[in-house]
Amino acid sequence: MKVSMTVNGKTYTRDVEPRMLLVHFLRDELGMTGTNIGCDTSQCGACTIHMNGMAVKSCTTLAVQADGATITTIEGLANGSELHPMQKAFWENHGLQCGYCTPGMIMAATKLVENNPNMTEAEIRHGLEGNICRCTGYENIVRSVKAAAAQMGGGD
Amino acid sequence: MSTDLSGIPQFSGARIRRREDPALITGQGKYTADFHEDGTLHLAFVRSPYAHARILGVDSAEAAGMAGVVAVLTGADINDNLAKGVPSGTPVGHAPYSEGKQPPRQVLSTEKVRFVGEAVAVVVATSPAAAADAVETIFVDYEPLDVVVEPETALAAGAPIIHEAWDNNVAFRWGPIGGEVAEIFANAAHAVTLRVENQRVIANALEPRAVFASHDGVSGVTTVWSTTQSPHGTRDDLAAALGIEADQLRVIAPEVGGGFGVKGSVYGEEIIATYLSRQMGKPIKWVATRSEDYVSTYHGRGQTDVIRLAADENGRFLAADLQILFDCGGYYSGIAPIIPTLTVLMMCGVYAMPVIRAEITAVFTNKHPAEPYRGAGRPEAAYLIERAVAALATEMGMDPAELRRRNYIAPDVFPYTTPSGAVYDSGNYAPGLEKALALVGYDQLRQEQAARRASSDGKLMGIGLATYVEICGVGPWEMGSVYMDENAKVTVLTGSSPHGQGHETTWAQIAADALQIPLEDIVVKHGDTAIIPRGIGTFGSRSTAIAGSSVHNNALSVRDKARQLAAYLLEAAEVDVVLENGRFQVVGVPERGLSWGDVAAAAGGDNLPEALQGGLESDTDFAPDGSLYPFGTHVAVVEVDPETGIVEIVRYLTVDDCGVVINPLLAEGQVHGGLAQGIGQALYEGSRYDELGNLLTGSLIDYALPRSDNFPHFETHRTETPTPLNPLGAKGIGEAATIGSMPTIVNAVVDALAHLGVRHVDMPLTAEKLWRVIHSRQ
Numbered sequence: 001m002k003v004s005m006t007v008n009g010k011t012y013t014r015d016v017e018p019r020m021l022l023v024h025f026l027r028d029e030l031g032m033t034g035t036n037i038g039c040d041t042s043q044c045g046a047c048t049i050h051m052n053g054m055a056v057k058s059c060t061t062l063a064v065q066a067d068g069a070t071i072t073t074i075e076g077l078a079n080g081s082e083l084h085p086m087q088k089a090f091w092e093n094h095g096l097q098c099g100y101c102t103p104g105m106i107m108a109a110t111k112l113v114e115n116n117p118n119m120t121e122a123e124i125r126h127g128l129e130g131n132i133c134r135c136t137g138y139e140n141i142v143r144s145v146k147a148a149a150a151q152m153g154g155g156d
Numbered sequence: 157m158s159t160d161l162s163g164i165p166q167f168s169g170a171r172i173r174r175r176e177d178p179a180l181i182t183g184q185g186k187y188t189a190d191f192h193e194d195g196t197l198h199l200a201f202v203r204s205p206y207a208h209a210r211i212l213g214v215d216s217a218e219a220a221g222m223a224g225v226v227a228v229l230t231g232a233d234i235n236d237n238l239a240k241g242v243p244s245g246t247p248v249g250h251a252p253y254s255e256g257k258q259p260p261r262q263v264l265s266t267e268k269v270r271f272v273g274e275a276v277a278v279v280v281a282t283s284p285a286a287a288a289d290a291v292e293t294i295f296v297d298y299e300p301l302d303v304v305v306e307p308e309t310a311l312a313a314g315a316p317i318i319h320e321a322w323d324n325n326v327a328f329r330w331g332p333i334g335g336e337v338a339e340i341f342a343n344a345a346h347a348v349t350l351r352v353e354n355q356r357v358i359a360n361a362l363e364p365r366a367v368f369a370s371h372d373g374v375s376g377v378t379t380v381w382s383t384t385q386s387p388h389g390t391r392d393d394l395a396a397a398l399g400i401e402a403d404q405l406r407v408i409a410p411e412v413g414g415g416f417g418v419k420g421s422v423y424g425e426e427i428i429a430t431y432l433s434r435q436m437g438k439p440i441k442w443v444a445t446r447s448e449d450y451v452s453t454y455h456g457r458g459q460t461d462v463i464r465l466a467a468d469e470n471g472r473f474l475a476a477d478l479q480i481l482f483d484c485g486g487y488y489s490g491i492a493p494i495i496p497t498l499t500v501l502m503m504c505g506v507y508a509m510p511v512i513r514a515e516i517t518a519v520f521t522n523k524h525p526a527e528p529y530r531g532a533g534r535p536e537a538a539y540l541i542e543r544a545v546a547a548l549a550t551e552m553g554m555d556p557a558e559l560r561r562r563n564y565i566a567p568d569v570f571p572y573t574t575p576s577g578a579v580y581d582s583g584n585y586a587p588g589l590e591k592a593l594a595l596v597g598y599d600q601l602r603q604e605q606a607a608r609r610a611s612s613d614g615k616l617m618g619i620g621l622a623t624y625v626e627i628c629g630v631g632p633w634e635m636g637s638v639y640m641d642e643n644a645k646v647t648v649l650t651g652s653s654p655h656g657q658g659h660e661t662t663w664a665q666i667a668a669d670a671l672q673i674p675l676e677d678i679v680v681k682h683g684d685t686a687i688i689p690r691g692i693g694t695f696g697s698r699s700t701a702i703a704g705s706s707v708h709n710n711a712l713s714v715r716d717k718a719r720q721l722a723a724y725l726l727e728a729a730e731v732d733v734v735l736e737n738g739r740f741q742v743v744g745v746p747e748r749g750l751s752w753g754d755v756a757a758a759a760g761g762d763n764l765p766e767a768l769q770g771g772l773e774s775d776t777d778f779a780p781d782g783s784l785y786p787f788g789t790h791v792a793v794v795e796v797d798p799e800t801g802i803v804e805i806v807r808y809l810t811v812d813d814c815g816v817v818i819n820p821l822l823a824e825g826q827v828h829g830g831l832a833q834g835i836g837q838a839l840y841e842g843s844r845y846d847e848l849g850n851l852l853t854g855s856l857i858d859y860a861l862p863r864s865d866n867f868p869h870f871e872t873h874r875t876e877t878p879t880p881l882n883p884l885g886a887k888g889i890g891e892a893a894t895i896g897s898m899p900t901i902v903n904a905v906v907d908a909l910a911h912l913g914v915r916h917v918d919m920p921l922t923a924e925k926l927w928r929v930i931h932s933r934q
Binding site for chain 1: 173174176177178179180181182183184185186187189190192285359360361362363364411412413414416443445446447655656657658821822824825828829830831832833855856857861863864865867869870
């Protein structure tokens, strides 16, 4: 099937199998390997991207469902060489170790803060429960998200 | 960044953010699954759905004809060429091992399967989807056999035999070691006996295992990208498995998405991918799905410990007696037999223990093989001794902190040899305990607990503490060479290949301090056997202490040679030249000096005296004289809801001591992650099997991996007791928090239930389990 979508500001059209997952489309068809695959049951969130303004697990979305969509992946989050405040905060606060969950974590956290820039620590922890990290114990991820929220101010 | 008296930045001890991160936060980091070449063929494995069965036949006729399928192979097709099989099991033929068996493990099983997930065939296809589709059509004719799941059952008379070359399921026995304890226990004023399970868990590195092998027919070299903690070990083991020379392989560990021990050994999938790439002349790739990872990557832990602890009327320990039952699973993993021996080695914990006795029985069962997992035998040791100490305190009616104080090894007796044979390098246990108790407000907490118990206000409050010690920093050596080029830029090569630890940042800090040059002038390389001549790897909390010390020493050697060179160039006596503020200076003559750039530019010159030729480089491995023993005290405050059994961690506080810390930001990160895995095992995790050997926790839906809302904020503190065994004074911190946190949490939860008469509950302390315990007592 023919699908067309805008990824990180550029439009791509490809002929794909109907069963192809969006994450495989991004990784294998477009060569954007920044989005990682950590599970096969939609638990880990490593594959989280932004689709039409929402944080979406790209392993739970078919490529054909994204036909016509506007997508941002971790590769497109920074504004050129200027890191997104969430990326900066993860760097400053040691919010990552092996880095495998990080793209999905950053994409999920970004939307979380955009939707509610004034979260309590408990709200941040609850908001990120769809993203698993095995390295950091979440301590510095929570710290990073708090720091980014302060930078991102009123969201939007 | 702090500064020393001379104004030169002191990088060691500074909270420097990682140079690794810019790639990882922008999606530019490359993991094994991200590598691709045109013409790549993909593997999918046919895995046994039975825990124990005979293989009567494999029918792959339909698969062979499917679109995209290039080959379907069974053990009959490839095992003869891979006769050494999967590397499994350190030797068990010498004392104190006895009855040791060393069963072989085929890369693809041909006669029997011994656990669910064991590979029996492989499909090679042009896409992962085509390979997976073909696997679905392959019919393996199995004759199911009786299954042995529990280690106790495996030992029983008449149990089904897993390896039929022998007549029982004992993998090995070890010991007994130690002295006579029967009389001590018979006459002791106080004694406790605890049977504690250290359940099997699954490491769950977020990156599933993967391998990508690409053979170059011209050079004869196969490049293998692997999710490994040890590229050189992988290269050597792959070469042995394939019967080729190591220089015919180049192994690359690119970004590796967590390891935790189970990415330390070579697996069958890597052997097959490498072999097929060489046979077929094609790039070959295999990437595990998460669910496949659960049944194809080694599990961790899995031992049952019976610990007895005796004390005199004052609570001074008299003896400890330990019996370990270790569950190997269906085969040995890479180094499984050493795991329970480390438990014995560390069974005395931080305590002066006059006499011990210990023995191990290891068995084969129809479960996935078990491998070292974050701590590898030491969490088990800390858990059993710290649980026993807590139980003894309860039995004696003594505060558990006081009982610990009375028995700590005194700070003035190090190096200290325990009766189990460990030689503790340095230690000072009481200050960490007192610091932790003061920070958490221990006395007030005990008062609050008493008041709440008296008023029965609902939730059950518990306070748990543990003082752990562990062994880390294993040698025999590691590489951390230092090369300075003519522009005074430095390259550090290290054999300790990281998977999230931040070696590039830490090693640069170490080298920058020794050389007094900017961090930015240092590049750290690792993880590629074509660039790094040798190495052992990253495991056992060894890297900073061993590889870091090598970097330190080599950087000092480069500095010394540069100073000699500077003296020659300045026509000064060597003793009169010092490195000050990053400049080689003749003492007392400010105008006579050379920059690093001046010296580095001259270093390659042909006309130098012989002793000064050869450039500015140093490549001497660091080989430690002994192991390192980090320690610390953790405190947890928990609340158990008697209506639901749910445990809430109200506070968690650590005072860890890993000697000198190079980068506190990263060391704290190791503590946080270690805590999450220890607490995860204590409260949530476990690999559970049904009576037929099916892995019930075989996906992320079923396995309770901790999430962000399972944890409180972790309060981390330190004391600093340097080791005399390396020039940095550094020990290891990678596993310490996992080791300390398991007993801390269980001690806290059992403390919360102590007034109900509860003395022990086995991990994981799930809500259901605790609800049943509470309601059976009310």
